[in-house]
């Protein structure tokens with residue numbers, strides 16, 4: 001079950017300058033940053049609020065580390081802006097299988113590593129009314145599901 005907006009992914013040319021914009025304009029601070037080589041991005045997660053399912057909602061600022069990455073290609077075509085929306089779920093495997101059964105293209109056979117130890121997959125934007133849609137199970141939700149939390 002999808003229970004929150006986990007994040008909104010925003011593509012930018014210069015991560016540091018964009019982080020500074022969100023800090024000075026709104027007062028949002030960087031909660032976490034990392035490079036995800038597989039996805040070809042350098043990213044900063046700005047936590048906006050906690051959510052009623054025990055998770056949180058973030059802005060995910062994304063700077064490509066390679067021109068041929070998904071975000072690099074998108075930026076070259078569209079310029080900066082909202083790149084994708086991500087819904088949070090306690091069980092990305094079940095939800096992506098359920099959505100795939102509706103005939104919507106799920107881009108990965110198995111969820112892949114996302115921010116902060118999460119597991120992620122994507123739905124094709126052409127099957128989602130033009131919105132690239134990500135499904136996320138946070139590391140905390142994964143460890144609860146697998147019975148490995150501390």
Ligand code: CMX
Nearest residue numbers: 009039070071073074083084107114115122125130131132
């Ligand atoms: N939102 C909406 N539409 C998009 C899109 C996006 N973010 N990215 C591409 N499209 C559209 C294009 O405009 C294009 O439409 P037209 O044919 O009408 O022009 C079509 O989809 C194909 O686009 P493309 O430029 O040829 O790009 P690709 O097919 O090579 O890749 C996609 C598109 C969705 C498969 C690829 O971006 C992808 O695999 N995305 C998932 C991974 C990702 O985005 N990673 C970065 C974020 C990581 C994270 O969130 O942690």
Ligand code: CO
Nearest residue numbers: 009060086134
């Ligand atoms: Co994302």
